[in-house]
Amino acid sequence: MRSSSDTYKNVAENCSQYSPKNGWDTFSNSTSECSCTTCNHFTKNAFCDIDLYDEIVENHDL
Template sequence: MRASSGAYRDVANRCSEYLSVPKNSVSNCSDFDKKSCVTCRHFNTNNSFCKIDSYDNIVRNTTT
């Protein structure tokens, strides 16, 4: 599920399961202060997907 940074921010802002990662555990994220899937504990950065499958549900519900 690779998406644009804007899409990741939009989804994270709509996600009730969003849990931010501790700031010191993210070394390569320049937009850490912004709520985004990539700054969520449920996001697998190696494979770019949501571990709890919230991303697809949120996208599907916002486009209908």
């Protein structure tokens, strides 16, 4: 799974399981953006460990 950072962002914004690595408390005033790359479910291999990425891309035509 390789994609542009824009797609990671759009997917995370549409993802119900997005889980920011920094936690929600610091999310609103943190510099880290909502993106798969800042999600706990995103693995080192650039893969969503709960397999939601492809589904969201397809459902939202991202």
